[in-house]
Amino acid sequence: MIKLDVVYNLAGLVFAAYALLSARDATNPRRGRNALFWGLLAASFLVGDRLGDIGNGVLAMVLAVTAGVGQLGRGTAWESTLADRQASAYRFGNRLFLPALAIPVVVLFGTLVVKTWRLGDVPLLDPKQATLISLAAAALLAVGLAFVLFRQPLITPLQEGARLIDMVGWAALLPQMLAALGALFALAGVGRVVGDLITTWIPIDSRLAAVVVYCLGMAMFTIVMGNAFAAFPVMTAGVALPFLVHKFGADPAVVCAIGMLSGFCGTLMTPLAANFNIVPTALLELKDRFAVIRAQVPTALPLLLINMVLMYVFAFRSHG
Amino acid sequence: MLILLGVAVVVAGFAAGFNPLLVVMASAFATGLAAGLSPVDVLKAFGKAFNDNRYVSAAWLILPVIGMLERAGLQERAKDLIRGLKGMTFGRLLVGYLLFRQLTSALGLTSIAGQTQTVRPLVAPMVEAALESDSEELADDERQKVRAFVAATDNVGLFFGEDIFMAIGSILLMVGFLDQSGVRLEPLDLSRWAIPSAIAAFAIHSLRILIFGRKLSRRPGA
Numbered sequence: 001m002i003k004l005d006v007v008y009n010l011a012g013l014v015f016a017a018y019a020l021l022s023a024r025d026a027t028n029p030r031r032g033r034n035a036l037f038w039g040l041l042a043a044s045f046l047v048g049d050r051l052g053d054i055g056n057g058v059l060a061m062v063l064a065v066t067a068g069v070g071q072l073g074r075g076t077a078w079e080s081t082l083a084d085r086q087a088s089a090y091r092f093g094n095r096l097f098l099p100a101l102a103i104p105v106v107v108l109f110g111t112l113v114v115k116t117w118r119l120g121d122v123p124l125l126d127p128k129q130a131t132l133i134s135l136a137a138a139a140l141l142a143v144g145l146a147f148v149l150f151r152q153p154l155i156t157p158l159q160e161g162a163r164l165i166d167m168v169g170w171a172a173l174l175p176q177m178l179a180a181l182g183a184l185f186a187l188a189g190v191g192r193v194v195g196d197l198i199t200t201w202i203p204i205d206s207r208l209a210a211v212v213v214y215c216l217g218m219a220m221f222t223i224v225m226g227n228a229f230a231a232f233p234v235m236t237a238g239v240a241l242p243f244l245v246h247k248f249g250a251d252p253a254v255v256c257a258i259g260m261l262s263g264f265c266g267t268l269m270t271p272l273a274a275n276f277n278i279v280p281t282a283l284l285e286l287k288d289r290f291a292v293i294r295a296q297v298p299t300a301l302p303l304l305l306i307n308m309v310l311m312y313v314f315a316f317r318s319h320g
Numbered sequence: 321m322l323i324l325l326g327v328a329v330v331v332a333g334f335a336a337g338f339n340p341l342l343v344v345m346a347s348a349f350a351t352g353l354a355a356g357l358s359p360v361d362v363l364k365a366f367g368k369a370f371n372d373n374r375y376v377s378a379a380w381l382i383l384p385v386i387g388m389l390e391r392a393g394l395q396e397r398a399k400d401l402i403r404g405l406k407g408m409t410f411g412r413l414l415v416g417y418l419l420f421r422q423l424t425s426a427l428g429l430t431s432i433a434g435q436t437q438t439v440r441p442l443v444a445p446m447v448e449a450a451l452e453s454d455s456e457e458l459a460d461d462e463r464q465k466v467r468a469f470v471a472a473t474d475n476v477g478l479f480f481g482e483d484i485f486m487a488i489g490s491i492l493l494m495v496g497f498l499d500q501s502g503v504r505l506e507p508l509d510l511s512r513w514a515i516p517s518a519i520a521a522f523a524i525h526s527l528r529i530l531i532f533g534r535k536l537s538r539r540p541g542a
Contacts, residue, residue, distance in 0.1 A: 014384070097394070100389060156391065177341055179369070184365055232494065257483065
């Protein structure tokens with residue numbers, strides 16, 4: 001069975017290559033720091049399971065300090081010129097889209113078809129991780145296709161990867177760090193405390209109040225915790241089931257479905273959902289770290305209000 | 321209540337502009353210590369969770385091929401393609417992408433697009449080209465706003481499409497949790513109630529795209 005280990009080993013080797021390339025990049029004023037950062041991340045992927053919990057804790061802390069005290073740098077060694085890219089674009093035309101289109105096709109094939117393949121009794125892909133394994137396979141196959149089509153030097157994918165990962169910088173690690181923080185929040189019972197706060201302090205004495213508290217609570221809780229999945233069990237056990245469903249007789253399907261989407265409105269407004277809200281600012285070279293959130297709030301707030309209306313209208317319809 | 325100290329650290333740290341990785345570490349220690357853990361226990365718990373969540377960072381394996389394509393001229397080709405299509409305005413392009421992202425996510429195809437995969441190399445350059453085609457170049461601050469808007473559109477399309485698909489993680493989480501609480505529901509019961517919100521999300525965000533596009537086309541020099 002192909003498990004996540006294969007993907008981790010591949011990622012470890014790629015990050016190790018970034019570390020080596022960074023170390024030799026004389027155009028980057030902080031090349032040592034970059035090499036250390038990507039090198040440590042490579043170590044995490046390659047030998048993380050053998051480091052023990054304390055070892056991994058120290059590793060995470062050193063990574064944070066490496067990027068956080070002082071800063072990572074960015075070299076210019078691997079930049080291409082606009083004129084070269086335009087000439088290349090003219091030469092290859094729409095063939096340039098082929099590898100980009102191959103990625104989703106391979107991911108789909110992996111998650112829909114290969115996932116069902118078996119070797120004897122064992123599935124070929126670890127079913128829980130089929131998407132990530134397929135994505136890694138798609139990335140590799142697309143690199144192969146790009147080599148065939150564009151005849152770039154063998155070092156190009158690693159140099160280009162290093163260029164882009166240096167551009168993303170510390171933000172590349174933030175989603176993983178926040179996921180770890182979420183686990184610590186869960187361990188400490190942060191969710192329960194927030195849930196108690198919301199349910200104790202706000203009187204839930206009518207259908208409308210219950211709808212508003214649940215939707216608003218889902219959104220606010222999600223903003224604080226960074227994802228709606230953490231908010232859902234707490235808010236649903238604390239507000240939705242006892243008040244909306246049991247006391248006021250609401251349809252649990254409507255309540256929960258729209259409640260989760262109210263949480264997603266919160267996801268649009270929190271920097272803790274770094275993959276969606278912070279990483280793109282690095283990828284798109286935006287100066288304002290909160291630019292994507294600023295662009296989303298005017299959609300998220302009216303949508304939250306509409307979710308409340310939808311829940312109020314549809315959840316109680318059988319009772320008139 | 322003291323446990324919420326970690327949340328306060330995150331809010332204050334982000335607001336003050338400290339490096340987020342350091343903010344996360346500080347919050348982890350504040351939370352753990354407030355919950356009565358020793359510093360070593362906090363380090364252990366954080367280390368274990370960090371290692372367990374490596375799959376989050378493994379998704380960066382997509383970067384080398386994106387870089388190869390960019391070097392070969394993908395962004396420039398995407399721009400040329402849009403300039404060649406006369407009727408392809410900012411509004412049509414971005415509303416079209418929103419619809420595409422919502423519909424494909426609703427079919428469970430969440431990983432065929434994304435910020436690294438499509439927004440940076442394809443959609444953002446296309447949208448910029450649509451704005452620049454019959455006028456001069458975008459000013460830098462406008463370009464920043466446009467790009468942020470494209471990233472936001474990808475997120476809105478993903479979030480308010482994926483829950484219509486029955487087998488997505490959040491639907492399965494809800495079914496499992498409700499089952500434990502004695503409420504038995506099928507995934508389809510939940511996923512069909514994601515449709516009204518999805519329509520509302522499309523309406524609100526499309527309207528904002530069109531208003532934003534109109535504002536941009538009225539800019540001086542356009």
